[in-house]
Amino acid sequence: MATEYLADPKPPSPEHADWAASVEAAALEMADMFASRLGDLRRGLCVLAGTGRPEEAVFRKHVACADALRAEAAExxxxxxxxxxxxxxxxxxxDDLVDPEVAELITTIHEAMESELRDGNVPTPEELAEATRFEGFVAVLVVQKTTALKEKxxxxxxxxxxxxxxxxxxxALDKHAAAAEAELAAARAFVTAMRRYRALFAEANNPAASPVHKRPAPETEEDPAGPRQRRRTSHSGSQD
Known part of the structure; x- marks a missing residue:
């Protein structure tokens, strides 16, 4: 089956490559096992060689069989x-193995979230839900997939x-691995900020906790109608 894939002009898929890795490990283990058995059989054959006893023919048969199995596993x-x-x-x-725009997107959202955290702007439930959905994308499609790719x-x-x-x-492999690490670094920074973002929301909505003080944006201080509470997120912009 492996030789059939080798004859295919198309490059093997990641699934085929993973399958090949597991088969290679098993084949190497089998080759080592048959090589060890072959050594034992050959030592026994040396003892019986030239005696003409029936056991000599049996040992020769087993030596040939073990050698063939070892060669097949090695192949x-x-x-x-x-x-x-x-x-x-x-x-x-x-060229598109690791898309740099993914890291840029995560970094942009992370920086916007950090700005909200510095200003003490509490996210609304809708904004937190949106950020949580993006967190799921980062965790599954970025962290898991890119981690496996970088290791490979x-x-x-x-x-x-x-x-x-x-x-x-x-x-080329080192270059792709560096791009994968940059994407993972952006993802880790976002996940860290997301924990603080969620904690800010929880604190603001906990009646027993101390009130969260929000610093008004400069334009609200000059509003003749009086200061208005502003809630912003990195995704949706400003909301009155």
Missing amino acids: LASATRRLQDNHLWSLAAR LTRGAAAFAGTPGEEALVQ
Whole structure:
């Protein structure tokens, strides 16, 4: 099956690459097991060699069988490794592997949220719900997916580091890994701010807690109709 994927001109999908990694690990374990068994059988055959006893023929048969199984497992491990290498090359060649606009979006929202927190502006329930939905997007589609991608890129770069002729691959993988880390850093900063954002809302809506003092925006201080409480979020702008 692995050789069929290798013959396919299309680059392997992430699912196929993950499958290949698990198969390679199992195949390497099997190859080691059969190699150990082969050594034991060969030592037994050395004892019986030339005796003409029936056990000698039995040992020769088992030696040949163990050697064939070891070779088959090693071939499977090699094929699945090449499949994973093809996947790494396909990742390295992509320009859109890590979209920088995602990190920019998260950073923009995070900075706007930090501004609201500094001003002590309490979010409305609707604003908090909107921020929570975005937090779910960041947690699932960014943190989980990008963390797995970064680990794969880092492992791939480490595996080929120092290999003659693979400098371009290592450089491309390192570049993508750095972009993934930038996206994760933006996500971590947003998640930290989100905890404070949620805590501010909880404190403001807890009757037993001390009242949250809100600093009015400069334009409300000059409003002849008197100061008005303003609630803003990073997503929806100002609301009276």
